[in-house]
Amino acid sequence: MPAIASAPLTTTLPDGDGLAALTLDAAIELDQLLQRRSDKKEAVLNLSQKLKTTPGLTGGPESLKSLADPITIEIFSRALRKHSGEPIASYKDLASKIRELTSDIDKLLANTGQPHIQQLLKFCIDLHHEIIQHRRICIDMYRHQSKYRA
Amino acid sequence: MNLTRNAHDKLNAVLAEVQKIKHSDFAYSDSVTALDLIEKTLRADLQRLDNLTPHSPENLKIAASEAATTHVIIFMELLGVILRSSNIRNAFEFYSPLQALAKRLIGNAARLILSSEWEYSPLTYPSTIPELPNYVLIGLPASESSNALIIPLAGHELGHSVWLTLNCSQQLKSTLKDTIVKKICDQWGAYLKFYPSASQDALTDLVGESTWRIAYIWAESQCQEVFCDIMGVRLFGESYLYAFEYLLAPNLTGEQSPLYPPMHIRASLLAHFYKHLGWEIPNKFTESFKDEESPFEPGTSESFFLSLAVDTTRSAVDALIRICLDHCNSKGIPLPDSDERDRLYQAFSKLVPATRITNIANIVNAGWKAHFDEHLWENRAAVFVKRRTVLNDLVLKTLEVMEIESRWNT
Numbered sequence: 001m002p003a004i005a006s007a008p009l010t011t012t013l014p015d016g017d018g019l020a021a022l023t024l025d026a027a028i029e030l031d032q033l034l035q036r037r038s039d040k041k042e043a044v045l046n047l048s049q050k051l052k053t054t055p056g057l058t059g060g061p062e063s064l065k066s067l068a069d070p071i072t073i074e075i076f077s078r079a080l081r082k083h084s085g086e087p088i089a090s091y092k093d094l095a096s097k098i099r100e101l102t103s104d105i106d107k108l109l110a111n112t113g114q115p116h117i118q119q120l121l122k123f124c125i126d127l128h129h130e131i132i133q134h135r136r137i138c139i140d141m142y143r144h145q146s147k148y149r150a
Numbered sequence: 151m152n153l154t155r156n157a158h159d160k161l162n163a164v165l166a167e168v169q170k171i172k173h174s175d176f177a178y179s180d181s182v183t184a185l186d187l188i189e190k191t192l193r194a195d196l197q198r199l200d201n202l203t204p205h206s207p208e209n210l211k212i213a214a215s216e217a218a219t220t221h222v223i224i225f226m227e228l229l230g231v232i233l234r235s236s237n238i239r240n241a242f243e244f245y246s247p248l249q250a251l252a253k254r255l256i257g258n259a260a261r262l263i264l265s266s267e268w269e270y271s272p273l274t275y276p277s278t279i280p281e282l283p284n285y286v287l288i289g290l291p292a293s294e295s296s297n298a299l300i301i302p303l304a305g306h307e308l309g310h311s312v313w314l315t316l317n318c319s320q321q322l323k324s325t326l327k328d329t330i331v332k333k334i335c336d337q338w339g340a341y342l343k344f345y346p347s348a349s350q351d352a353l354t355d356l357v358g359e360s361t362w363r364i365a366y367i368w369a370e371s372q373c374q375e376v377f378c379d380i381m382g383v384r385l386f387g388e389s390y391l392y393a394f395e396y397l398l399a400p401n402l403t404g405e406q407s408p409l410y411p412p413m414h415i416r417a418s419l420l421a422h423f424y425k426h427l428g429w430e431i432p433n434k435f436t437e438s439f440k441d442e443e444s445p446f447e448p449g450t451s452e453s454f455f456l457s458l459a460v461d462t463t464r465s466a467v468d469a470l471i472r473i474c475l476d477h478c479n480s481k482g483i484p485l486p487d488s489d490e491r492d493r494l495y496q497a498f499s500k501l502v503p504a505t506r507i508t509n510i511a512n513i514v515n516a517g518w519k520a521h522f523d524e525h526l527w528e529n530r531a532a533v534f535v536k537r538r539t540v541l542n543d544l545v546l547k548t549l550e551v552m553e554i555e556s557r558w559n560t
């Protein structure tokens with residue numbers, strides 16, 4: 001069942017919680033970590049906290065389905081699909097991908113295991129891109145469709 | 151690639167504009183604070199670009215440049231609004247009562263920018279600009295920016311801020327989703343035309359939801375607009391309807407926006423709420439609005455989902471009314487009072503500004519009552535010929551009196 005691909009997502013600007021800035025800051029921090037220019041993980045920690053406190057996002061498939069807002073689901077599905085190159089057909093798949101991601105971030109923050117820093121960096125960039133795209137669609141849509149309506 | 155260097159230069163160019171605009175003569179400090187917030191965001195973008203090295207991945211450089219350019223796009227428009235907020239064309243008499251109302255509705259952190267726009271498109275700025283949290287931006291068409299009688303439309307814009315403050319999207323999410331799924335099941339044959347392999351069980355899984363998510367998004371947006379209209383009526387009573395009709399009837403657009411219910415339905419929902427409050431709807435109010443054409447061809451999936459969104463919005467109206475009334479009552483916002491309106495009208499009929507004001511709505515409602523009284527001042531020829539200007543001045547002066555009384559009392 002294909003969705004309506006060209007349909008705009010929403011009128012609500014998605015960056016109300018600064019998620020775009022958080023992902024970009026985390027990506028820059030990871031880049032500096034990879035280049036051994038800094039070992040700061042403050043932005044990654046902020047992103048991790050944000051993911052864990054976003055309603056429904058990290059609580060498994062049922063919580064995603066019932067608590068997460070549809071725009072968050074759409075943005076994360078797109079970013080994770082792009083990141084993994086695999087289809088995400090169900091809430092179970094989506095929850096599993098989010099769990100892999102948060103587990104990798106936790107490993108990095110706790111200095112345990114072997115986090116895939118390069119992969120995390122790529123995910124942050126993919127997520128940032130989806131949020132910015134979404135915001136630009138919203139701006140265009142708002143300009144064109146709210147005019148002359150109050 | 152010159153991307154990051156270009157982004158750097160573009161940010162600096164906007165920062166230079168911010169500095170110039172800061173030298174304008176602003177009547178209220180909220181505009182200046184907005185400039186500070188914009189400057190802070192732009193400087194953070196510059197810092198991000200500075201943190202990149204030639205060895206950083208190209209897609210990271212693109213991301214940082216895109217983030218910066220997005221802010222340039224948004225802030226250029228906002229800087230225009232802020233600059234125009236200093237223009238003496240604006241009726242600054244509105245400002246203080248509206249700001250007080252905003253603080254009461256959404257808390258003391260509320261900030262207001264009142265501006266005039268060179269498009270006949272009222273109040274186009276959503277209060278959802280994350281870089282300016284708690285800001286309500288109201289832009290009135292320049293030709294109307296000193297017209298006191300259209301202030302009630304600001305109630306609609308305040309509604310957007312309340313919507314965010316109360317997280318109404320989250321409150322309504324389950325209801326909207328359930329309603330849409332139920333309506334799709336009720337029209338299963340029509341839905342199957344677009345998704346022949348669909349099953350009802352799969353409607354609530356990720357892929358199933360993606361087929362109707364657009365209906366949800368449109369319904370949520372329409373609910374927000376209806377909520378804001380309801381808020382306008384709750385705050386201002388009849389003058390919201392008059393101002394709404396004055397600026398928007400029969401309609402200003404060629405076709406319906408999926409983000410709004412069609413204009414005639416918006417008007418009928420306003421009338422529904424008006425009656426809910428026990429008030430008598432002004433004569434021929436709903437008939438003033440003309441049907442808008444659908445933006446989609448009949449028989450297409452977009453047309454199907456738009457119709458679903460409108461139906462879903464209508465189903466949610468009572469919930470929207472409850473949220474609005476509960477919030478206003480909890481904040482102690484008084485309902486417009488017809489006795490008080492008549493007292494103020496009497497003052498206007500004697501050509502004096504009224505005193506002892508407690509609610510901005512009563513001032514504007516008295517103004518509209520005077521506006522509709524064709525015999526008002528007919529025995530004073532010199533006044534009668536410029537009655538519109540005189541009435542506007544009386545309303546504005548009374549708004550000033552309200553501000554002075556309020557300061558005196560506190």
